[in-house]
Amino acid sequence: MFLACAVEAVEALTIVLAVGITRSWRWALTGVAAATAALAVIVAALGPALDAIPINALRVVVGALLLVFGLQWLRKAVLRASGLKAQRDEIKAFAAETDAARGAAVAGDGFDGYAFTIAFKGVLLEGLEVAFIVLTFGSSQHDIGLAAIAAGVAVAAVILAGLAVRAPLGRVPENNMKFAVGVMLTSFGVFWGAEGAGASWPGGDAALLVLVPGVLLVALGLVQWLRRASGPAAVGRPA
């Protein structure tokens, strides 16, 4: 969960840094503040509603969503690792965002709608994903507070790292993080989904100690399978 939240924070930070540096820190940070306030309202509205849902129904819904998200992340991570999909390069992403920001006209000396809107949308979208992860993990484990603290620490760590290094976001190994996050989301999705649907895991929660490495091994095996199936052209590409 910590890694998943950190990945979302890195994506949001890339956007905010790009519009902040090239357009207006004032309005980019105002967009961040507005998005944070909107997120607080959404989380406050959703939290109690999730708690009222019966635990098994919650586990099925949470498990299904995590599994769908996890399989999507894992598919992209496996495709990147096998060389069939270009790896996401945060430095290139940062450059693309700054180029796009420079290309847009500044709306006078006052309100910079571009900086505000881009920062707001980026933080709201990625923040919603963090909030969703916190609510789903936290509700299933009956400890939303702990999940929120973990997410807060992850986001704070990324913000501090971003402040310290500013532009070189490419140093954050996002592709490796996404592979790990895909494995974790898929494993937890399988675990909670099956439990919520009425299955009993051999060994209870300890089954996760087998599930997580099992999913990792399968994913690594699929990387090798795709590399062999696609031939030397794909293997030569960055992995």
Add this chain to the structure above:
Amino acid sequence: MSRLVRAAHAVWEFVVGDDPMTALGVVIALGATALIAGAGAAAWWVMPLAAVALLALSLRRAAR
């Protein structure tokens, strides 16, 4: 009305993404787990098997 459609589309994109077959497979696997568990048999193996199969099929579609 168009706002509702756009909102529904955004939710669909957020949850299902670009691979609806995988999402459908997850729902079917959960249903199968519930049916087998309801019949009193061990059903824990269904979801891991389904996850591996869905990932492999999704990768095969993407690699084509």
